[in-house]
Amino acid sequence: MARWQGQLIKIDDYRWKIPESYKTGMRVPGLIYASKEMLESICGEQTPEQVANVAFLPGIVGYSFAMPDIHWGYGFPIGGVAAMDIKNGVISPGGVGYDINCGVRLLRTSLSEAEVRPRINELINALFHNVPSGLGSEGKIKVSQKEMNQLMVEGARWAVKRGLGSEEDLDVTEEGGCLSGADPSKISDKAAKRGMPQAGTLGSGNHFLEIQVVKEIFDSHTASIMGITEIGQILVLIHTGSRGFGHQVCTDHLRVMEGAVSKYGIKLPDRQLACAPIESSEGQDYLGAMACAANYAWANRQCIAHWVRESFSKIFGKSPEKLGMRQVYDVAHNIAKIEEHTIDGHKLKVCVHRKGATRAFPAGHKDTPTCYKEVGQPVLVPGDMGRCSFIAAGTQKAMTETFGSTCHGAGRMLSRGAARRSMQGRDVIRELENRGITIKTGSLPSLAEEASQAYKDVTEVIDVVHHAGISRKVAMAIPMGVIKG
């Protein structure tokens, strides 16, 4: 693919601006968070062009942002953040993504590496058995149409009500695991049919469940408030979203938006940016449907977390409580939210699109959970399966600069095909085992597609957001056992 040759203005070592003058039609400038080295690979594709294209959308406020893990997506780049004034702005399903509320949940334990390593195979097998994963995986919970309607409205609480988890889990889940405004009447029959059998499944692709070991603590005070107290402590990270349900919701509403674009006379540089005014019926319908899918994803991660606890309990012969298996946090990284932000001293209600970006609210914010009021909302940044993941915290600077947003992960660098070819003839499982990582997967080809080489180094990503001040690095963990769908 052709290299991007557009204009970038250096603001400082971590901020690069695409001026409004770059393309006629841009309403605001673009702002890319990256180091000079990362910028090289970012401009290797047409990704910055997508940042500029998002700046065309009506009602966009401030900047069209790109986080350092940015890569080429559909219409919107992955790693993009865009806030639209709810009065005159638009909502775009492409700014949320197909996997609505794809996100990450982190559990901590009081177990140490020394206790878990000798039993890692047993544990991974128990998890593989207990958590449905892989392509077309169907859940062990049967969800009727009536239950599906409740699940879409209640989110994670739906699972907690069924004994899968506790109230405390909801306290440390973004939005309490339930986005308001969910409207099941905006869900097609097709979407519901895709969703019902897949509730409580990990899925395939880049989704995973990982047993991790804390390797480094950068801020011991913040880490201890998150319950992360020791090097060698075992954590569990769950990465999944709304499965086929979210995809169908996105597909259905993109089609509606196609019509809305001409109906409202919106000029777009890319068809995949299809959108509708937030206050229009098309916009409101999508928001109601998107909330259903977001809630489905929270219920999904809630069920999986419960089965993770059960699996640990079975292997170690102690209750999850005795094993200290409490939830650190759960974040969405594909979502649009109506939030109030202060712009130039004025309070403004905006619809913040975070596509491959994480909310990063600071200490003291009303939506930061009580237990984290002093340190800021935990930000969970998974890396690829061979390297490491980070735990960070939200900052006031994120609030004033990026609508309280930061990066979401490593960010793809190689296409799936290129990753597969680069791994040809190599034994991915053996290579990981040599590095102390046990892996179990339902699909070998997709494993090669997710190899480390395919991703940017998450360490570089986190360093940029840390130095730019839009998050604070708290701790780092490395994988010990992985289940890939």
Next chain:
Amino acid sequence: MLFLYNGFRGMKKAFEVIDHTADVGIIAYGTDIEELFSNAALALFSLITEPESVERKFHLDLEVSSEDIDSLLIEWLNELIYLFDVKHILFNHFDIKSLTHNGLKATCYGEDFDPMKHKIKAGVKAATYHMLKLDKSDDGYKAQVILDI
């Protein structure tokens, strides 16, 4: 370009699979628009499994409608993705009965997915409008579609 596939219609190229950073794309060819739609569907199933491993055990009549020919192609592929995701049906032959700019009628031949028989290569979750191109030239029709996997 990953590979060329000659399909079931002799030596003429039916489709190609192309790389895309986040996902994967297909370029389908057809001497006429019906063949283009049929080859695009075949390309889709070649991403999911080995089309040769699929037997034509039953057929299903499908009807898809849309606003224009571009979105009709996306709707058609999304309908097939839906049938695989929900009903676990693999197809490898498509008889396009009628096709206008707003609607399509087709008979699709295939069988139920059998994990013992069909190797699953990737889970395709949606056909997107991203970089969508449908062109007609002297040689016939050509369409590019990026798929979310």
